[in-house]
Amino acid sequence: MQSLRLNALHDLLASPRSTEVDPSRKITGFFAENVFDLKKAREFLSDEAYKSLVSSIKNQTKIDRKMGDQIASALKSWAETKNVTHYTHWFQPLTGATAEKHDSFFTLKGDGTALEEFDGAALIQQEPDASSFPSGGIRATFEARGYTAWDPSSPPFIVEIGNGRTLCIPTIFVSYTGESLDAKTPLLKSAVALEKAAVDVCQYFDKNITSVKPTLGWEQEYFVVDATLASARPDLIMTGRTVFGHAPAKGQQLEDHYFGAIPERVYAFMRDFEDESYKLGVPLKTRHNEVAPSQFECAPIFEEVNLAVDHNILLMDVMTRVAKRHNLIVLLHEKPFAQINGSGKHNNWSMATNTGVNLLGPGKTPKTNLMFLAFFVNTIKAVHDHADLLRASIASAGNDHRLGANEAPPAIISIFIGKYLTDVLNEVEKRVGDNFDEQDEAMLKLDIHKSIPELMLDNTDRNRTSPFAFTGNKFEFRAVGSSANCAAPMTVLNTIMCDALTQFKTDVDALIDKGEKKEIALMQVIQKYIVESKKILFEGDGYSEAWAKEAEKRGLPNVKTTPLALDAFVTDGAKKLFENFNIYTKKELEARHEIQLENYIKKLQIEARIIGDLASTYILPPAIKYQNVLIENIKGLKDLGFDGSAYASQMQIAQKISEHIGVIGAKVKEMIEARKEANKESDSREKAIKYCDDVKKYFDEIRYHVDKLELLVDDEYWELPKYRELLFLR
Numbered sequence: 001m002q003s004l005r006l007n008a009l010h011d012l013l014a015s016p017r018s019t020e021v022d023p024s025r026k027i028t029g030f031f032a033e034n035v036f037d038l039k040k041a042r043e044f045l046s047d048e049a050y051k052s053l054v055s056s057i058k059n060q061t062k063i064d065r066k067m068g069d070q071i072a073s074a075l076k077s078w079a080e081t082k083n084v085t086h087y088t089h090w091f092q093p094l095t096g097a098t099a100e101k102h103d104s105f106f107t108l109k110g111d112g113t114a115l116e117e118f119d120g121a122a123l124i125q126q127e128p129d130a131s132s133f134p135s136g137g138i139r140a141t142f143e144a145r146g147y148t149a150w151d152p153s154s155p156p157f158i159v160e161i162g163n164g165r166t167l168c169i170p171t172i173f174v175s176y177t178g179e180s181l182d183a184k185t186p187l188l189k190s191a192v193a194l195e196k197a198a199v200d201v202c203q204y205f206d207k208n209i210t211s212v213k214p215t216l217g218w219e220q221e222y223f224v225v226d227a228t229l230a231s232a233r234p235d236l237i238m239t240g241r242t243v244f245g246h247a248p249a250k251g252q253q254l255e256d257h258y259f260g261a262i263p264e265r266v267y268a269f270m271r272d273f274e275d276e277s278y279k280l281g282v283p284l285k286t287r288h289n290e291v292a293p294s295q296f297e298c299a300p301i302f303e304e305v306n307l308a309v310d311h312n313i314l315l316m317d318v319m320t321r322v323a324k325r326h327n328l329i330v331l332l333h334e335k336p337f338a339q340i341n342g343s344g345k346h347n348n349w350s351m352a353t354n355t356g357v358n359l360l361g362p363g364k365t366p367k368t369n370l371m372f373l374a375f376f377v378n379t380i381k382a383v384h385d386h387a388d389l390l391r392a393s394i395a396s397a398g399n400d401h402r403l404g405a406n407e408a409p410p411a412i413i414s415i416f417i418g419k420y421l422t423d424v425l426n427e428v429e430k431r432v433g434d435n436f437d438e439q440d441e442a443m444l445k446l447d448i449h450k451s452i453p454e455l456m457l458d459n460t461d462r463n464r465t466s467p468f469a470f471t472g473n474k475f476e477f478r479a480v481g482s483s484a485n486c487a488a489p490m491t492v493l494n495t496i497m498c499d500a501l502t503q504f505k506t507d508v509d510a511l512i513d514k515g516e517k518k519e520i521a522l523m524q525v526i527q528k529y530i531v532e533s534k535k536i537l538f539e540g541d542g543y544s545e546a547w548a549k550e551a552e553k554r555g556l557p558n559v560k561t562t563p564l565a566l567d568a569f570v571t572d573g574a575k576k577l578f579e580n581f582n583i584y585t586k587k588e589l590e591a592r593h594e595i596q597l598e599n600y601i602k603k604l605q606i607e608a609r610i611i612g613d614l615a616s617t618y619i620l621p622p623a624i625k626y627q628n629v630l631i632e633n634i635k636g637l638k639d640l641g642f643d644g645s646a647y648a649s650q651m652q653i654a655q656k657i658s659e660h661i662g663v664i665g666a667k668v669k670e671m672i673e674a675r676k677e678a679n680k681e682s683d684s685r686e687k688a689i690k691y692c693d694d695v696k697k698y699f700d701e702i703r704y705h706v707d708k709l710e711l712l713v714d715d716e717y718w719e720l721p722k723y724r725e726l727l728f729l730r
Helices: 005-016 038-044 047-058 065-081 120-124 185-200 229-232 234-240 264-279 304-323 370-385 387-391 397-402 420-432 485-512 518-536 545-553 562-570 572-580 586-639 642-677 684-695 697-712 723-728
Strands: 086-090 102-104 106-108 112-116 144-149 157-161 164-173 212-226 284-289 295-301 328-331 345-353 444-447 456-457 469-471 476-477
Touching: 005 229, 038 047, 038 164, 047 065, 065 120, 065 164, 065 328, 065 518, 120 144, 120 234, 144 586, 157 562, 164 185, 185 212, 185 304, 185 345, 185 370, 185 485, 212 229, 212 304, 212 485, 229 234, 229 328, 229 723, 234 586, 264 284, 264 295, 264 304, 264 328, 295 304, 304 328, 304 370, 304 485, 345 485, 370 387, 370 420, 370 485, 370 518, 387 485, 387 562, 397 476, 420 518, 485 572, 562 586, 572 586, 586 684, 586 697, 642 684, 642 697, 684 697
Parallel strands: 086 164
Antiparallel strands: 086 102, 106 112, 144 164, 157 164, 212 295, 212 328, 212 345, 284 295, 345 476, 444 456, 469 476
C-alpha cells in the first residue's frame, strides 16, 4: 500500500493541471464592479441621501436613521441587480481573521406575504453573539451581547462564492459595554487623532490644509504549494508551517527565483485572484517571484489606511479561496519552511493632505522645506520614543521565527534614512538661528551610458535589514508578519505619530509665545528632536553581531520573543498614551495583551501536539520498518557467510537510525512533560514564557533528529512530502 505522499506525487505528476483562466478584459472595465462606491451611490441614491453619505465619509459625521433607510434601500436595489440574496456585517474580531453572519433579504409579513427588504436598522447595526470571540476578560461567556456598527468610510462590496453572492458591509465590533472587540475600531480612532494633530502642525505652513489622512501601501508575501502534496502534511494543515523537513540540495542559494519567470500554473492562479480582487476594488499593481522557491508577492496602489487594511485582509481571504480552484494552497505563515526566507508584509506608510501634498515627500530642497522636515523628524522622534510599542505591534509566534533570521529585519527597532538625509539632518542640527543655506536638488542625476535613459536616483538607497526605513517619500515598516492584520501596527504608528506631533506643537507654540519667529521656533524644535532621537538612526547591516552590540550600548531594546515584547502594551506609559488620544482604554489594552498571550500559547500548544503526533505516527514507524529491512539484510548476509565488511554500511545506517529513534522518543516525552508543567501555570504571561522557554526549545531538538532520519530512511518508506517536492513540484 502506497503512502499518502507517494499517492500525492503520482496524482501531481500524472494529472495535467489546467492553467486556463477567462480571457482578460481591461482592468478598468470591471474594477470595483462589485463595490458600492460613490459612483454607484450617486446612481441609486437621492441627492439628500447621497450628500449625507459623502459627509459621513469625508467628515466623520453620523448618518441619521431616516437617511439610513434610504441608503439601505439603495444598497438592496443595487445588490439585487447582481442577484444577491443575503447580506452580512463583515468585521475583524481579535481572532486575526474576518467574521460574518449571513441574513437573507427575505422576510414574511404577519399575513404570510413574502417580501425582500433591507432597512436602515439592519444596515447600521446588528448584534452577533460576542461570547465566543476573544475578549481578554472584557466579556464573560454568559454575557453574549456585542454589536457591529456600519463603517461608511469603507464601501460595501459583494463577494461571489460559487453561485452564491453576499452583500458585505464593513463594520466595527464593540461589546455591550462599549469596549472595542476588533481591529478596526482603534485603527479608525487613531486615524482621527492623527488627522487632528497633523492638521494643527500643517497650519504653520499652509492654512488651506484642513485634512490629513494616513496612507498605506502593503506588500503581501506568500508561498504557493500543490494542495494534494500539502494535504499529506498534517503540520502544514494544522499550523501553516512545516515542523519537520530537511533542506533540499537546491534551495534559494542560486538566487534564480527572485523576479524570475512566474510558473504557468501559479501565473494562472495570480490572474484569477487578481480579477476577483479587482472586482472588489482592491487596486493591485504588482506581482512577482520572491526570493525563496515557491514564494511570491503582490502589492497595491496606496490608499487611505482604513481602506488599505480592509483590502489586505479581504485579499488574503480571496487568495486562499481562489487557490482551491487551482488545487493549490496559499501559505501566509511567516516561516512555513526552514532554511529559506520567510514571508513579511511591508507596510509603506505616509500622510496625505486635502491639498494633494504627501507630507513625507522631500520635494526639491528638503533642508529648506520646513513642513517636510517637521513631519520627517517627528516620525523619527515617534519611533525613538515608542520603539517598544512598534516591536509589540508585530509580535507573534510566527514572526518570532522570521525576525532577525538573515532574511527579515531584526527585533531591534531602528530607522534607516540614507546618507543624503543623514547629512541634511546633521547640517540642520549644526545651524544656528536663521542661517540656512540653499541645498542642491534632492534628486541626483546619473548617466550610466549614452544609450540608456538618464536615471533619477532617490534621496535614499534601500536597506533590507532595517525594520523601519525611509524610502524616498514614505516610511516602510518592514517587520510586519505576512499573516498579520495591518491594523495593529498601523494603529500604533498613527498613535505614536499623533503623540509626537502634539508635543511638537506645544514646544513650538511655547517658543512663539516667548517672541520667537515662527520659522526659527520650528527649526529650533526640529533641531532639538534630531539630537534627542539620533540613537534610533542606523545605516548599516542590521543582521550583524556588531549592530546588536552597538544597539545595546545605545540603550535600544532587543526583545526577541513575543511574550516579553507584548509587555510594552501594558506599561503605565502605554496606557497613558493610548488613553490620552482615546484609542484604547486601560481595560482594552489589558484585554488585548491577554488575548495575544493566549494566542501565542495556543499556537505553541498546537505545534507541540503536531510534533508529538507526527513523530509517533509518521516518523518513527517508517524509520523502524526500514531499520527492520536493514536488519534482515544484515542477517541474510551473515547467514551466507559474508564477513563484516559486506554489511558494515548497513550496520552503520541501522545504528544511526536507532540513535535518532531513541533521541526522538525521549525528547517527545520530555516535551510533553514540559507542556503539562506549563499548563499548570494560571498566569497567562508566565505560561507564555514557559511555553517559549521550556516547551519550544524541544521543537528544534526533535526536528534535528527527524531531519537526519529523512536522509537515512528509504525514500519509499518516508511518509511526509519532502521540501524538494513541496517547493519545486507544481
